[in-house]
Amino acid sequence: MPWLKFMAATRSRSGFNMNEIANYIAVDTIEEAAETLAAGPVTVLAGGTDLMLQTEAGTRSYAATLMNIRRVAELRGVGLEDGSLTIGALTTVSDLLADPIIGAHCPILAETADQFASPQIRNMASIGGNICNASPAGDLLVPLIALGAEVALVSKADGALHSRRMPVEEFVIGPGASKLGDTEILTFVHIPSQDGAxxxxxxxxxxxxxxxxxxxxxxxxxxxxxxxxxxxxxxxxxxxxxxxxxxxxxxxxxxxxxxxxxxxxxxxxxxxxxxxxxxxxxxxxxxxxxxxxxxxxxxxxxxx
Ligand SMILES: Cc1cc2nc3c(=O)[nH]c(=O)nc-3n(C[C@H](O)[C@H](O)[C@H](O)COP(=O)(O)OP(=O)(O)OC[C@H]3O[C@@H](n4cnc5c(N)ncnc54)[C@H](O)[C@@H]3O)c2cc1C
Known part of the structure; x- marks a missing residue:
């Protein structure tokens, strides 16, 4: 990536320093992402609306590998089966606002998206990023806990993909801290049928x-x-x-x-x-x- 080499050789006026990044990888599938994480250490980049600000402010630093997951198409979108929803981690806040399944089956998420940041930020900010950032003030976390939502976390070990699920309520354990393992990627958010609630x-x-x-x-x-x-x-x-x-x-x-x-x-x-x-x-x-x-x-x- 020529732009990355340019930035890696540069230090911006704000002090944003990309020298820490030795490799930049843009993955296309969940499996590729899990493989890259298994070879760690890796920083996952989704929309970047939290990550870029935090690294620039110096409150966190990049791992040697920066992995961009935005091309993983299977991680974006909303599915409906027997009233239960599955939302890909890369689904943006703008997607939640416009999606007809969300509007019909889970309007509280569209209502939350409507109170989130600005249209520009909503276009980049992902539901997975909001959950993994684990902010006490993360907007989407609040309705997701009320809805009884669960997250799916995927990793790769011994040549196989492993997936585990846990309630959003248990996933976030402190300001900026979660139960996400170093080699795990958050793939999907599962919301049980609300049955007209x-x-x-x-x-x-x-x-x-x-x-x-x-x-x-x-x-x-x-x-x-x-x-x-x-x-x-x-x-x-x-x-x-x-x-x-x-x-x-x-x-x-x-x-x-x-x-x-x-x-x-x-x-x-x-x-x-x-x-x-x-x-x-x-x-x-x-x-x-x-x-x-x-x-x-x-x-x-x-x-x-
Ligand atoms: C101007 C501005 C306004 C904002 N307003 C609001 C607001 O109103 N409400 C609110 O809640 N937030 C707000 N935010 C915060 C931010 O936009 C959200 O938290 C957003 O949802 C983060 O998503 P992202 O895709 O940009 O995550 P990123 O910044 O790419 O990532 C955030 C963190 O999650 C990790 N991560 C991301 N995706 C995954 C994944 N699938 N698996 C594993 N790890 C992952 C990253 O490594 C990083 O640690 C605002 C931010 C800005 C800059």
């Missing part, structure tokens, strides 16, 4: 666009015989990882869809979250936002 995502940031959430909430579930049923709740930017709202779920499940139940659920939010004070918001304000956004969803979507 309603759902909504709300996030709050100081600006209406291009803003990292200072609090985010996703809720899925339905009303059956006047009661909340199959409720799943997740919160973003209020703990070291996006978290499941188990106390809120318990306060709602099988209870009458009344203001009294909603108030009990809002009181339970404190038990699910552990926000911190930082430059973007105080812990008190984040707690207040979580209650407000949860109230908004429960009142607007489930009691309207």
């Amino acid at each position: 309603a759902g909504a995502f709300r996030k709050f940031g100081p600006r209406p666009a291009l803003e990292i959430a200072i609090a985010a909430v996703a809720v899925t579930g339905r009303i059956e015989d006047g009661k909340f049923a199959h409720m799943r709740v997740a919160f973003g930017a209020v703990a070291p990882t996006p978290v499941r709202g188990r106390a809120v779920e318990a306060a709602l499940e099988d209870k009458p869809a009344t203001d009294e139940t909603i108030n009990a659920a809002l009181a339970a939010t404190d038990a699910d979250i552990s926000p911190i004070d930082d430059v973007r918001a105080s812990a008190w304000y984040r707690r207040h936002l979580i209650r407000t956004l949860t109230q908004e969803i429960l009142a607007d979507v489930f009691r309207a």
Whole structure:
């Protein structure tokens, strides 16, 4: 790649240094990607919207091999089987916004995509990159946890491909940390059939666009015989990882869809979250936002 050699010999004014990269590989298949990872160490490049900023800022460095996976066609797109969705890791945020299967079977993901960054970033940002970046404020992680989504992780050893699956809720283990192994690639996101469940995502940031959430909430579930049923709740930017709202779920499940139940659920939010004070918001304000956004969803979507 001539451009890479040029950049490798160069240090930009911002300090962006590609001298660390000895090999650049653009793979075409999952198997090629897994083989390259097995020969490691490798840095995986998808859309680059997190990776490029982090390496430029010096908060992480490249491994000797930079592997671009964007040409792996089998990793992009949305499939539907018996109501369950399979989303390729390279599916972009713009794809989620426009995809008719997502619109019909999982509109909460399109709603989240609509609140994500700007059109330019959405065109590059992938769902796999958002999950692997493991940010406490990663927008897509919040509805994916509420939806009960799982990730598939693939590696190659002893001449064979190996795949394992785990819930998104367990995959992210700390700010920027996940259970992704050094030789694994995230291939697909699996979302179980929602069977007509309603759902909504709300996030709050100081600006209406291009803003990292200072609090985010996703809720899925339905009303059956006047009661909340199959409720799943997740919160973003209020703990070291996006978290499941188990106390809120318990306060709602099988209870009458009344203001009294909603108030009990809002009181339970404190038990699910552990926000911190930082430059973007105080812990008190984040707690207040979580209650407000949860109230908004429960009142607007489930009691309207
Ligand atoms: C201006 C701007 C605005 C933004 N706004 C938002 C926002 O509103 N909400 C939000 O959540 N995020 C936002 N982001 C962050 C970013 O766009 C997302 O996290 C995006 O989804 C990352 O995807 P990517 O394809 O660009 O990942 P990359 O940057 O290519 O990769 C991110 C990380 O994941 C790894 N990786 C990527 N794909 C795989 C894979 N398939 N298998 C294994 N490892 C993989 C990479 O090695 C890297 O560590 C914003 C970023 C910018 C620059």
